[in-house]
Amino acid sequence: MIEISPEKVVHVIFESREGRMGEAELVAFIEALNEDEKAHLTAIAWVGRGAFEAEEYEEALETAYNQANVPTAEYLMGMPHLAENLEAGLEAMGVDVTGAEEDFL
Template sequence: MPEISTEKVCYIIQKARMFDVKAEVSDPDSGSNPTDDDMRDALEDFSDDPTRQQLVAFIRGLAEDEQIALVALAWVGRGTYSAEEWDEALEAARDAHNPRTAEYLLGLPLLGDYLEEGLDAFDESCADFTENL
């Protein structure tokens, strides 16, 4: 996968997992004190969530080829393509590429797992990068 570095993918995996643990918003108009609601708002998926904002900004900041490779890697990880079909996955991701890549990827419910499985398909791992993230 020369199109995107493993370190960048590992950063996205880490942030995606932090984002994935967020729950549906139960009270969108909550104006209460965090202590009053047992800190539940901190675990809910608000659109201004800092983790989401960091993840979107990071993905948008990637070069187009890196964004395309990231989508293809997620597809390999979820089993849509195999590692041997990498060129096909890249071509399909290139054809589907648009300015909403970050939003598309964040819409995948297991993004972190898909990316990790994708790395594994290429004998790559985040083990060497977890201390630096």
């Protein structure tokens, strides 16, 4: 269902919260994702923000593809509470990222 690795999502969460990479590097990381990964990252953030329910993930994903009119990194970096939204989205989708989180600690 989710076509982006939990490790990549955790990487964005960690870096947007901890800022060990500069903002430019995080933008470059997000922009280096393929189009599917970018759409899934956006859809996960929307689920976490409450714009869509977990059961509406496919609709969120379709919307992410259809409304991708600004660079994904620019859009996501402008989203208040990006890290929290991504965490909540993964949790709502039932994705366990415990192992991926340990890699960043």
